[in-house]
Amino acid sequence: MECRVGCGACCIVISISSPIPGMPDGKPAGVRCIHLTHDNKCMLFGKPERPPVCNALRPSKEMCGDDFEYAARYLSYMEEATKP
Template identity: 55%
Template sequence: MPHGKPAGVACVQLDAQLRCRLFGQPERPAVCRSLRPAMDMCGDSREAAFAMLEELERITTP
């Protein structure tokens, strides 16, 4: 997404299983490559991780 991803909008590179199509590819954005899973960001499940991402988007929306 050339100008970034708006809050609440799924990345265009996610497939039907919500997996990144660019994972491991050189064209994957640096911000995505720099993310590392951690308990305080991901919680203990996929659902918890998505809830945290939604909250981060909510609190950072201008």
């Protein structure tokens, strides 16, 4: 499955604990990544400075569903379920 153009749920909903360019402490859950454009495209996609966790996350029907709202709910559930 390919990312749904303009979704960006994973760049907003989930936390990223590793440093991101411009976000040295990572990104808290629910905070929009500063590298997400106004139309929800990642400006770091394909670049070496993109965090490994972002490179490892692959879209799937289970995670993404058919729309942003589904993806946001699913990712919120996963974020909460994996809190230490």
